Each structure stands twice: as structure tokens, then as C-alpha cells.
Amino acid sequence: MKIGLIGYGKMGKAIEEIVVERGHEVVLKVSHTPTPEELKDIDVAIEFSRPEYAYDNLKVLLESNTPTICGTTGWLDQQEEVNQLTLANNTAFLYASNFSLGVNLFFELNQQLARMMNKYRAEYNINLEEIHHTQKLDAPSGTAITIAEGIIDNTSYNNWSMEEQGESIIPIEAKRIENVPGTHIVQYTSEVDTIEISHTAHSRKGFALGAVIAAEWIADKKGVFSMKDVLELN
Numbered sequence: 001m002k003i004g005l006i007g008y009g010k011m012g013k014a015i016e017e018i019v020v021e022r023g024h025e026v027v028l029k030v031s032h033t034p035t036p037e038e039l040k041d042i043d044v045a046i047e048f049s050r051p052e053y054a055y056d057n058l059k060v061l062l063e064s065n066t067p068t069i070c071g072t073t074g075w076l077d078q079q080e081e082v083n084q085l086t087l088a089n090n091t092a093f094l095y096a097s098n099f100s101l102g103v104n105l106f107f108e109l110n111q112q113l114a115r116m117m118n119k120y121r122a123e124y125n126i127n128l129e130e131i132h133h134t135q136k137l138d139a140p141s142g143t144a145i146t147i148a149e150g151i152i153d154n155t156s157y158n159n160w161s162m163e164e165q166g167e168s169i170i171p172i173e174a175k176r177i178e179n180v181p182g183t184h185i186v187q188y189t190s191e192v193d194t195i196e197i198s199h200t201a202h203s204r205k206g207f208a209l210g211a212v213i214a215a216e217w218i219a220d221k222k223g224v225f226s227m228k229d230v231l232e233l234n
């Protein structure tokens, strides 16, 4: 497959290694919004750039009918427009806040635990913590938002916040420490004990591998997809 890398930073470079390992070819790597001309030989584009550029990049990619994988976080207020662009241009699009197999399994575990804990809301206080490297631009992480949404979908919590407190709000704490690829912790604490689930990434390799597997999967598809479709977690 001919892959275009839109955004060639820490993730772009980690993805390039996996693309080559799996027998594909990187035919474009850019750190700017691509032109339609630059996209003409690409089978699938993988977009990992910066929150403020993601929408412009996705618009050009989808209007050029390029099947697109997007891992950039922090742009989801424009998600509905991007989904519509995908359908209007009869192409394919997949966004994931986290492409690693481990985190996608963790998302499922988080929802199961949330369903169990909902009966015991009076006994346990919830807390969600994410820790990332100091260059990360957005907070909370996209992964933490997906975890919070998974809890909201399965309990009587109805919002998350990094500042506000309240009965129905999931508090999220975002910490920044040098060189941490990504850690997420969900804690339920009562007067007498704590139940905790956590996921710790040891490197960016899991994110990169998941993104390339998603690119292989989407190449012949049309529509808007998620990692649940790729990993058959539905």
C-alpha cells in the first residue's frame, strides 16, 4: 500500500517504521496541509498533526477522496462536519483517540466496571487521571475523554470536568511529566478501599501499530468507522 503521512513528528516517525516493517511504502510525508496534487498517488493517508490543523487537513484529504486515518486529538468540536464530508465525498474516515490494542481493550473494561459501580454511587467517589509528556498540547487527553464518555454512557454521571466539581461530574486530572508516552487511571474510592484500573503505554509503538492496522483495514471501505470496527469489539 502507498501511505501518506500528514504530520511527521513523534507519531509520524513511529508510524513510518511500522509502515515499512509491514511491507508498505511511505510515498508522502509532510508537516503542512497537503495539496490535492500531493495526494494523487496515495492509497491511505494517516494524519497525526496538531489540534488546530486537523480540520483543514481532513477537509483536503476527504475532498480528494483519500481514505483517511486520524489520530490527532483536540479537534472533536468539528467531528460532525468531518463525518459529513466523508459521506458527501463517498470516501472513508476513521478517528481514534487511541489506536493501541491495549487501550481499546481497556475502553471495554472501563465500561463494564462503570456498569457495576453505578449501583454503588453512594459508596464510591470516581476519579480519572491521565499522565503524558510535557510537549502534549491538549488536556485532558483524547483517551481520557473517551474513557469519561464510556463511563457517562453506562452510569448516571452526565459530564466530565477538569475544574468543576459536582454529584454528576467525573473529575479529570491531567499531569505532564517528561517522556511519559501515556498513562490512564480510573479510580473508585470508598471510605474503606479503592478499586483501580489503569493502562500504561511503554512506548508509541502500540499507537503506531494500531494506526497502520487501521489503514490496512480501511483501504477498500467507504464510510465512517472506529477502532471497534477494526478490532471487531462490537
Ligand SMILES: NC(=O)c1ccc[n+]([C@@H]2O[C@H](COP(=O)([O-])OP(=O)(O)OC[C@H]3O[C@@H](n4cnc5c(N)ncnc54)[C@H](O)[C@@H]3O)[C@@H](O)[C@H]2O)c1
Pocket: 006, 007, 008, 009, 010, 011, 012, 030, 031, 032, 033, 034, 048, 049, 050, 051, 053, 057, 070, 071, 072, 073, 074, 096, 097, 098, 099, 100, 207
Ligand atoms: N490517537 C492516538 O493513538 C495518538 C497517539 C499519540 C499521539 N496522538 C495525537 O497525535 C497528534 C500528534 O502527536 P505527536 O506526538 O506526533 O506530535 P508532534 O508535535 O511530535 O508532531 C506533530 C507534527 O505535526 C506537524 N505539523 C504542524 N503543522 C502541520 C500541518 N498544518 N499539517 C500537518 N502537520 C503539521 C509538526 O511540524 C509536527 O512535526 C497529537 O494530537 C496527539 O495527541 C494520538
Ligand SMILES: O=C(O)C1=N[C@H](C(=O)O)CCC1
Pocket: 073, 097, 098, 132, 133, 136, 137, 140, 141, 142, 143, 144, 181, 182
Ligand atoms: O502523546 C500524545 O499526545 C497522546 N495522545 C493521545 C491522547 O490524547 O489520548 C493518545 C495517547 C498519547
